[in-house]
Amino acid sequence: SEKLVYNKKKAPHIFEWRAKLCHVRLNYRSCEVDLWMGDGPIPRDELLRRIVGKNGLLCLVTEKINEEVLNAAGGTLQVISSFSVGLDHLDIDSIKKRNIRIGHTPGVLTDAVAELTITLLLAASRRIFEAHNEILNGGWSRSCLSPLWMCGKELRNSVVGIAGMGRIGFGVLERLQSFKIAKALYTARSEKVHANAIGAEKVSFDELLEKSDFVICCLSLSPEVSGLFDSSAFKKMKNSAIFVNVSRGGLVVQEDLIQALKTGEIHAAGLDVMTPEPLGSDHELLKLDNCTVIPHIGSATYTTRLAMGMLAAENLLAGLQGSKMPAEYA
Numbered sequence: 001s002e003k004l005v006y007n008k009k010k011a012p013h014i015f016e017w018r019a020k021l022c023h024v025r026l027n028y029r030s031c032e033v034d035l036w037m038g039d040g041p042i043p044r045d046e047l048l049r050r051i052v053g054k055n056g057l058l059c060l061v062t063e064k065i066n067e068e069v070l071n072a073a074g075g076t077l078q079v080i081s082s083f084s085v086g087l088d089h090l091d092i093d094s095i096k097k098r099n100i101r102i103g104h105t106p107g108v109l110t111d112a113v114a115e116l117t118i119t120l121l122l123a124a125s126r127r128i129f130e131a132h133n134e135i136l137n138g139g140w141s142r143s144c145l146s147p148l149w150m151c152g153k154e155l156r157n158s159v160v161g162i163a164g165m166g167r168i169g170f171g172v173l174e175r176l177q178s179f180k181i182a183k184a185l186y187t188a189r190s191e192k193v194h195a196n197a198i199g200a201e202k203v204s205f206d207e208l209l210e211k212s213d214f215v216i217c218c219l220s221l222s223p224e225v226s227g228l229f230d231s232s233a234f235k236k237m238k239n240s241a242i243f244v245n246v247s248r249g250g251l252v253v254q255e256d257l258i259q260a261l262k263t264g265e266i267h268a269a270g271l272d273v274m275t276p277e278p279l280g281s282d283h284e285l286l287k288l289d290n291c292t293v294i295p296h297i298g299s300a301t302y303t304t305r306l307a308m309g310m311l312a313a314e315n316l317l318a319g320l321q322g323s324k325m326p327a328e329y330a
């Protein structure tokens with residue numbers, strides 16, 4: 001009999017999701033499930049206590065799976081299945097050293113994140129939250145006759161740079177086609193034929209920064225690119241540029257971004273990810289009119305979260321059975 005622990009995230013569709021998970025579970029002969037039912041992420045001490053002797057773990061990005069957790073689990077742990085595509089919350093080397101298999105959820109969230117990226121870019125460039133606040137604070141009645149009131153930047157005729165042309169970068173590029181942009185630039189380790197085929201051009205990181213009106217970060221976080229967007233990167237960007245990050249906060253030196261936004265080195269930013277998460281409600285980022293901040297909701301649609309849950313469960317069960325996982329991180 002296998003033992004596993006997985007984490008529950010509150011969602012309005014939780015019943016449908018649970019029913020499907022139960023279905024997967026019943027198909028697996030004898031599987032004992034220890035489910036965290038509390039509100040929010042499982043507290044660290046609970047995780048450390050409940051992981052002991054388990055064979056599998058289904059976790060969210062909120063759980064840092066490092067030596068501490070692996071040591072607490074002991075030698076029984078065979079598979080870790082993350083309810084995410086990004087795996088920067090896992091200490092991959094330590095996990096691999098112990099021959100523990102890793103599953104994640106690529107593909108099923110691409111469209112939701114790409115849609116959210118466009119939403120965030122437009123919200124930042126057209127100052128959507130600021131405009132909403134203008135209604136609440138009386139600004140609309142005071143300023144509505146001024147022609148430049150609440151003006152923003154438009155995508156039409158602009159150069160858009162996408163750092164990282166993986167699935168999500170390409171999903172964003174595809175969606176940009178309908179906005180009549182002048183040019184799309186991207187960075188990647190190699191030429192991406194599918195991106196080139198729709199008119200995008202691979203350039204160096206510096207060229208992307210220098211030429212883009214919008215810079216969108218779609219890179220996966222790894223030690224090589226941690227803090228890539230620092231003061232020198234923001235200095236290379238146009239003063240009129242809008243920076244969007246939908247990947248991980250760790251790709252940005254946040255203090256440098258705040259400086260760049262305050263001094264007008266760049267025009268505005270839209271962030272779905274930041275450091276730390278969750279961000280305190282009194283954080284400096286939230287005090288900047290030219291910074292649109294949303295709470296890491298890239299994949300948060302009912303359909304996508306259900307698909308992620310199913311894939312994560314299937315990865316876990318396949319890992320426990322020693323069979324091919326639908327999405328194993330090799």
Ligand code: DGY
Pocket residue numbers: 061083084085086087109247296298299
């Ligand atoms: C992922 O899957 O990595 C997302 O960022 C979490 O929603």
